[in-house]
Amino acid sequence: xxxxxxxxxxxxxxxxxxxxxxxxxxxxxxxxxxxxxxxxxxxxxxxxxxxxxxxxxxxxxxxxxxxxxxxxxxxxxxxxxxxxxxxxxxxxxxxxxxxxxxxxxxxxxxxxxxxxxxxxxxxxxxxxxxxxxxxxxxxxxxxxxxxxxxxxxxxxxxxxxxxxxxxxxxxxxxxxxxxxxxxxxxxxxxxxxxxxxxxxxxxxxxxxxxxxxxxxxxxxxxxxxxxxxxxxxxxxxxxxxxxxxxxxxxx
Numbered sequence: 238x239x240x241x242x243x244x245x246x247x248x249x250x251x252x253x254x255x256x257x258x259x260x261x262x263x264x265x266x267x268x269x270x271x272x273x274x275x276x277x278x279x280x281x282x283x284x285x286x287x288x289x290x291x292x293x294x295x296x297x298x299x300x301x302x303x304x305x306x307x308x309x310x311x312x313x314x315x316x317x318x319x320x321x322x323x324x325x326x327x328x329x330x331x332x333x334x335x336x337x338x339x340x341x342x343x344x345x346x347x348x349x350x351x352x353x354x355x356x357x358x359x360x361x362x363x364x365x366x367x368x369x370x371x372x373x374x375x376x377x378x379x380x381x382x383x384x385x386x387x388x389x390x391x392x393x394x395x396x397x398x399x400x401x402x403x404x405x406x407x408x409x410x411x412x413x414x415x416x417x418x419x420x421x422x423x424x425x426x427x428x429x430x431x432x433x434x435x436x437x438x439x440x441x442x443x444x445x446x447x448x449x450x451x452x453x454x455x456x457x458x459x460x461x462x463x464x465x466x467x468x469x470x471x472x473x474x475x476x477x478x479x480x481x482x483x484x485x486x487x488x
Contacts, residue, residue: 241295244329247286288481297457304472321350349423355414364398370421407434426458
């Protein structure tokens, strides 16, 4: 189980960026003074900062998918990065099965994070992209490749196993990235718009595939998407991120 409590993160714009106004300003609104979580250097910085996460709390149980909606720039991807250990929160805790992992590096967490840009290795074949994590864990290359091809078959890509990823369409590359995310049996899946490049039929197929795999493996999943229909189809609980705080939509 993943549990996030009191997570705070503020964004400091550059000198040429306009200061935010209203509830996005660092004054924090009623009950949230500017000094919460992170002591910024100067008073002028307080007025320029805005909240990406403000006393944010979240729980993800094993086998559960939590969907996260929000406007562009609202901090959804930053939240995923903090969960993955790629960014450090200004305050708060991230706990996994009761253990504080807030300061753990990404490799120690064993989470799978898939961004919108796929992050595939262009110099490797499709099967070696998918097998990469297993090979890094010192599984014999032949066995890792065999498992990778079996995973690719679930995504309809077994016949592209020996292709370079640069030879694939955008949708095919995204399917390879999804397959790779599942290969190492992560403790948590963090998905940022995972189906955005896929056609409608394939999106519907992969929603079901992912939901089944998460349930079977007992993995928790945080899904960031702009598509509320997709969020409701996959998420047992759904939130909208607004001004650094989560608003419960369902669940």
